[in-house]
Amino acid sequence: MTSEQSYESLPLVRLDPDLPLPTRAHPGDAGIDLYSTTDLELGPGRRQVVGTGIAIALPYGTVGLVHPRSGLAARAGLSIVNAPGTIDAGYRGEIKVCLINLDPESPIQIARGDRIAQLLVQRVELPEIVEVTTLDETARGAGGYGSSGGHAILQPESPSAPSSSATNTSEA
Ligand SMILES: O=c1ccn([C@H]2C[C@H](O)[C@@H](COP(=O)(O)OP(=O)(O)OP(=O)(O)O)O2)c(=O)[nH]1
Numbered sequence: 365m366t367s368e369q370s371y372e373s374l375p376l377v378r379l380d381p382d383l384p385l386p387t388r389a390h391p392g393d394a395g396i397d398l399y400s401t402t403d404l405e406l407g408p409g410r411r412q413v414v415g416t417g418i419a420i421a422l423p424y425g426t427v428g429l430v431h432p433r434s435g436l437a438a439r440a441g442l443s444i445v446n447a448p449g450t451i452d453a454g455y456r457g458e459i460k461v462c463l464i465n466l467d468p469e470s471p472i473q474i475a476r477g478d479r480i481a482q483l484l485v486q487r488v489e490l491p492e493i494v495e496v497t498t499l500d501e502t503a504r505g506a507g508g509y510g511s512s513g514g515h516a517i518l519q520p521e522s523p524s525a526p527s528s529s530a531t532n533t534s535e536a
């Protein structure tokens with residue numbers, strides 16, 4: 365196996381055969397670029413579920429993650445509401461993308477055939493859930509949401525800055 369070969373194949377059906385077969389832009393790229401099946405305009409702050417025209421059979425023990433593309437994100441503010449979207453291994457329907465325009469002013473035009481998102485395939489652990497009454501102790505414990513300090517942006521006087529009591533759900 366060379367470094368340019370994947371260890372497994374990914375069966376893919378083109379539900380919209382007039383669109384190109386999705387590919388990685390370069391050998392070794394993590395993301396497989398996904399095409400839009402439709403023309404659309406997204407106004408500022410608007411979202412829409414868009415078809416990609418493909419269905420896949422992910423190997424058991426893997427997950428498909430639908431990520432935004434960084435170029436479109438930086439240039440136009442295009443993102444994905446549920447980024448990264450989760451494609452379950454058993455899913456055989458069309459992969460769809462819930463696009464959102466995060467630009468506060470400008471609409472985004474998308475044409476059929478534009479590459480709107482990218483699919484990553486990753487191994488995933490599938491542990492069996494075992495209910496217990498207590499958990500083991502750790503150095504972090506229940507501290508989260510900035511408990512380790514080092515806030516770069518939040519100001520203490522900002523109304524949106526969470527206070528320690530507001531973030532401590534155990535005191536609710
Ligand atoms: O960006 C996405 C996310 C999900 N899906 C498909 C594949 C996935 O396996 C299925 C369910 O996704 P998820 O579990 O995230 O959604 P849900 O709201 O929990 O739906 P469900 O009740 O069907 O699990 O929808 C997509 O096509 N694109």
Ligand SMILES: [Mg+2]
């Ligand atoms: Mg689900």
